[in-house]
Amino acid sequence: MxxxxxxxxxxxxxxxxxxxxxxxLLTGPVAGISRVQAADHIKIGLLEEPKTxxxxxxxxxxxxxxxxLIYYPLYIHEPEKLELTPWLAESAPVFDEETLSYTVKxxxxxxxxxxxxxxxxxxFTVNSIKGFKDSRRYDRWRFVKEVEVVDDxxxxxxxxxxxxxxxxxxxxxxxxxxxQWLPIVEEAGKTDNPLAALRNHQIREPVGTGPFVLKEWxxxxxxxxxxxxxxxxxxxxxxxxxLGPYIDGIxxxxxxxxxAAIMAINKGDIDMFWWxxxxxxxxxxxxxxxxxxxxxxRSALYYLGFNVRKAPFDNPAFRRAVSYLIDRNFLMLRVxxxxxxxxxxxxxxxNICWHCPDVPEYADKVLLRGERIRKAYEILKEAGFSWNTPxxxxxxxxxxxxxxxxxxxxxMQDFYILTPPADYxxxxxxxxxxxxxxxxxxxLPASARPMAFGSLLDQVKGRxxxxxxxxGYGSLSLDPDYLRMFFHSENDKSxxxxxxxxxxxxxxELADESARTMDQDERRKLxxxxxxxxxxxxxxxPLYNPHLIExxxxxRFEGWVPMLEGIGNTWSFCTLKPK
Amino acid sequence: MDLRNxxxxxLIQVAVIFFIIQTSLFLLFRLAPxxxxxxxxxxxxxxxxxxxxxxxxGLDQPLWTQYWVYLKNFFLGEFGTSFHxxxxxxxxxxxxxxxxxxxxxxSTILAALAGIALGKIAAWRKGTRTDTVLTIxxxxxxxxxxxxxxxxxxxxxxxxxxxxPINGMISADVWLDPSAGFCTKxxxxxxxxxxxxxxLFLVSFGSSLLVMRSSMLDTLKEDxxxxxxxxxxxxxxxxxxxxxxxxxxxxxxxxGLSLAFSINGGALTETVFTWPxxxxxxxxxxxxxxxPLAQAAFLLIAIVVLLSNVVVDILYAYLDPRIRY
Numbered sequence: 001m002x003x004x005x006x007x008x009x010x011x012x013x014x015x016x017x018x019x020x021x022x023x024x025l026l027t028g029p030v031a032g033i034s035r036v037q038a039a040d041h042i043k044i045g046l047l048e049e050p051k052t053x054x055x056x057x058x059x060x061x062x063x064x065x066x067x068x069l070i071y072y073p074l075y076i077h078e079p080e081k082l083e084l085t086p087w088l089a090e091s092a093p094v095f096d097e098e099t100l101s102y103t104v105k106x107x108x109x110x111x112x113x114x115x116x117x118x119x120x121x122x123x124f125t126v127n128s129i130k131g132f133k134d135s136r137r138y139d140r141w142r143f144v145k146e147v148e149v150v151d152d153x154x155x156x157x158x159x160x161x162x163x164x165x166x167x168x169x170x171x172x173x174x175x176x177x178x179x180q181w182l183p184i185v186e187e188a189g190k191t192d193n194p195l196a197a198l199r200n201h202q203i204r205e206p207v208g209t210g211p212f213v214l215k216e217w218x219x220x221x222x223x224x225x226x227x228x229x230x231x232x233x234x235x236x237x238x239x240x241x242x243l244g245p246y247i248d249g250i251x252x253x254x255x256x257x258x259x260a261a262i263m264a265i266n267k268g269d270i271d272m273f274w275w276x277x278x279x280x281x282x283x284x285x286x287x288x289x290x291x292x293x294x295x296x297x298r299s300a301l302y303y304l305g306f307n308v309r310k311a312p313f314d315n316p317a318f319r320r321a322v323s324y325l326i327d328r329n330f331l332m333l334r335v336x337x338x339x340x341x342x343x344x345x346x347x348x349x350x351n352i353c354w355h356c357p358d359v360p361e362y363a364d365k366v367l368l369r370g371e372r373i374r375k376a377y378e379i380l381k382e383a384g385f386s387w388n389t390p391x392x393x394x395x396x397x398x399x400x401x402x403x404x405x406x407x408x409x410x411x412m413q414d415f416y417i418l419t420p421p422a423d424y425x426x427x428x429x430x431x432x433x434x435x436x437x438x439x440x441x442x443x444l445p446a447s448a449r450p451m452a453f454g455s456l457l458d459q460v461k462g463r464x465x466x467x468x469x470x471x472g473y474g475s476l477s478l479d480p481d482y483l484r485m486f487f488h489s490e491n492d493k494s495x496x497x498x499x500x501x502x503x504x505x506x507x508x509e510l511a512d513e514s515a516r517t518m519d520q521d522e523r524r525k526l527x528x529x530x531x532x533x534x535x536x537x538x539x540x541x542p543l544y545n546p547h548l549i550e551x552x553x554x555x556r557f558e559g560w561v562p563m564l565e566g567i568g569n570t571w572s573f574c575t576l577k578p579k
Numbered sequence: 580m581d582l583r584n585x586x587x588x589x590l591i592q593v594a595v596i597f598f599i600i601q602t603s604l605f606l607l608f609r610l611a612p613x614x615x616x617x618x619x620x621x622x623x624x625x626x627x628x629x630x631x632x633x634x635x636x637g638l639d640q641p642l643w644t645q646y647w648v649y650l651k652n653f654f655l656g657e658f659g660t661s662f663h664x665x666x667x668x669x670x671x672x673x674x675x676x677x678x679x680x681x682x683x684x685x686s687t688i689l690a691a692l693a694g695i696a697l698g699k700i701a702a703w704r705k706g707t708r709t710d711t712v713l714t715i716x717x718x719x720x721x722x723x724x725x726x727x728x729x730x731x732x733x734x735x736x737x738x739x740x741x742x743x744p745i746n747g748m749i750s751a752d753v754w755l756d757p758s759a760g761f762c763t764k765x766x767x768x769x770x771x772x773x774x775x776x777x778x779l780f781l782v783s784f785g786s787s788l789l790v791m792r793s794s795m796l797d798t799l800k801e802d803x804x805x806x807x808x809x810x811x812x813x814x815x816x817x818x819x820x821x822x823x824x825x826x827x828x829x830x831x832x833x834x835g836l837s838l839a840f841s842i843n844g845g846a847l848t849e850t851v852f853t854w855p856x857x858x859x860x861x862x863x864x865x866x867x868x869x870x871p872l873a874q875a876a877f878l879l880i881a882i883v884v885l886l887s888n889v890v891v892d893i894l895y896a897y898l899d900p901r902i903r904y
Binding site for chain 2: 057139196199221254267
């Protein structure tokens with residue numbers, strides 16, 4: 001059998017195997033020795049790889065981290081008060097009430113290819129967003145009639161109607177280069193599905209105005225950015241900070257799991273892990289001398305929502321009673337292990353520009369369980385609800401409540417608190433179960449029901465077929481216009497953002513006014529009032545806001561700038577210094 | 580029935596199976612909970628804008644139309660564009676496939692060679708302490724939970740001792756160094772390959788060893804072994820040339836098939852070591868409802884596995900004229 005005879009040269013195989021192993025073992029240490037320690041390249045660990053560096057497609061966390069160091073807007077938020085600060089613009093925008101226009105003077109800046117940044121680039125960016133109806137940015141620009149290029153360094157925006165979001169949302173849109181994108185945009189415009197063609201365009205060398213420029217992207221391994229030699233900010237002082245960058249570049253490395261990244265930062269392989277550290281790792285990292293943990297507030301909101309379209313959830317007294325029953329302090333300590341902030345309003349406290357400090361309070365930290373039950377009992381009783389056995393008996397003692405009845409005397413049907421499943425988010429799922437137990441203490445027949453995220457959204461946002469739900473937003477925009485989106489009655493439609501179905505003419509009026517008030521102080525008053533109304537009527541009960549904990553090594557670089565949403569911000573990257 | 584007829588019938592069967600796989604894949608992804616658009620929507624997006632995203636991805640079409648487009652594109656060799664990368668799926672797969680093949684082919688071959696070499700010895704010294712150690716040792720490594728072993732190796736050799744990199748396939752320092760030549764870069768990949776390779780090797784060599792051992796034991800009972808001994812050949816010659824070559828056949832067949840499976844990468848191994856291969860990509864695509872990418876990756880696996888089965892069948896039929904299914 002000739003086939004078998006030559007099938008397997010076993011005699012030669014074993015030495016080959018040995019040789020291969022020897023080569024691996026020998027080359028290992030050699031590769032280790034030949035490592036070049038690029039002194040001032042900061043190494044940053046990412047959990048996942050950026051999906052794309054296409055401006056129009058990159059909406060995932062990881063792509064944005066890189067893209068946001070390349071493309072910059074006219075204005076950015078400064079770290080202390082979160083006020084708008086001129087970035088590519090030279091000064092604050094000038095509003096002309098008569099023509100309803102904003103004039104912005106631009107800085108003398110250059111693109112990373114050395115060509116000047118001009119008003120043409122700004123107009124081109126906006127016109128492309130409007131022309132392609134880019135789903136992520138169109139909403140910020142649909143009310144802008146025209147972008148006028150006054151001269152190379154002056155651009156004027158003509159608004160159709162006054163829109164407050166123009167300042168904080170439109171003017172913070174990142175600008176792309178006309179020279180690089182014009183041919184791509186024209187090409188995409190000729191296809192059947194222009195936006196898809198634009199999003200799927202492969203861009204290898206993005207030209208930006210930011211402090212760093214993409215040097216090399218080795219898929220699956222690293223992204224290497226070098227300092228942009230044409231960066232306008234070098235040596236400038238903006239918002240009281242003298243900008244560099246003082247480092248030579250950034251090497252982003254992909255880790256895939258937190259475990260690997262944390263080992264790497266412990267070993268000194270990376271200088272920063274740009275992702276939130278889960279509570280389980282914190283203790284381990286706290287013990288390390290060369291590692292520092294930064295705790296930042298997030299612009300996040302996790303909340304319990306009611307379907308106010310149906311009884312008894314349409315009754316504000318019922319919702320207020322539920323608010324009293326929910327011990328938010330307990331949720332914070334047990335669900336977030338203390339690494340979070342208790343939420344008192346819809347706008348997170350970290351957003352100091354817009355968070356209203358004096359809203360109706362239900363979550364006084366000191367309230368004991370019994371006090372909460374009594375308080376809820378009083379509110380419900382006053383609103384006409386009744387029990388076969390009330391939670392508080394005639395002697396004023398707490399007893400097991402039974403047979404909760406609506407004001408019309410009918411017994412309350414079982415109802416459900418929908419939450420995402422534990423593998424998607426253990427915190428929300430756990431919160432649902434705790435709330436269920438607290439509601440049962442006064443005899444409300446609640447059951448927490450974790451369900452697949454997609455189905456949950458379909459039921460809550462699509463079909464409005466639910467009683468209560470626990471959802472959240474990991475990153476809310478800094479502009480509080482979402483208050484209008486979440487609770488304006490015009491958004492109460494299938495797929496709309498008013499999932500609760502809240503409807504209040506007075507609130508709608510305030511919300512509309514807040515949307516057109518251009519003066520920030522005036523607008524703040526309205527936004528405060530809106531928060532008070534919402535916390536009075538509680539269609540949503542804000543629950544908690546997890547902290548963002550990030551780890552950096554202290555031995556090679558210093559000068560991280562803490563800010564809402566973490567230390568990985570422009571201010572840090574422009575002012576970090578090698579030790 | 581002649582061989583040509585047999586091959587023809589076999590190919591028809593494969594085509595039918597493939598069509599069934601293709602259709603089930605399409606349906607499975609669309610029936611699974613989760614909406615590809617929902618992950619891209621943020622609170623500032625109006626429902627109209629979100630709807631536009633749906634149209635851009637072609638998900639507004641009725642299921643039948645989507646299915647028809649999917650089939651048509653497949654026969655035109657078009658696998659579409661990944662929702663997340665915005666890049667043709669084929670490009671992504673071509674980019675990741677070599678990494679997976681490097682890791683899994685190397686480990687499969689090394690494990691088979693080691694399995695054959697050690698299985699041979701175990702059978703030859705049946706009942707001795709060597710046999711016991713090898714058999715039990717291979718059973719242990721074969722049944723150990725792979726991610727646990729991987730993490731253990733990373734922790735000991737990557738973190739505590741610091742001999743090998745914790746994860747990844749290349750190190751930025753080496754690749755960004757302009758003076759690094761091809762050999763240095765290759766050595767860097769080899770260096771990163773050690774731990775994942777060791778993990779896969781440890782987990783898979785056991786099965787080859789056990790198959791080889793039992794096959795060898797059968798072979799040793801054959802008359803021609805007795806003849807070889809009677810001829811006065813040395814033990815070594817009998818063991819290596821007469822027994823092992825015949826006994827290795829089932830192992831080789833097994834390896835052939837497992838090579839086919841190795842293109843799907845091990846999602847677990849690749850994830851633990853952040854190895855940029857097909858396995859990780861597959862997990863990502865499924866968890867983010869990136870239909871085009873996930874479908875193409877699964878189809879690729881289906882094609883390779885089906886075809887390698889056919890090749891093995893045909894090879895058998897060719898080698899052994901008695902075999903006709």
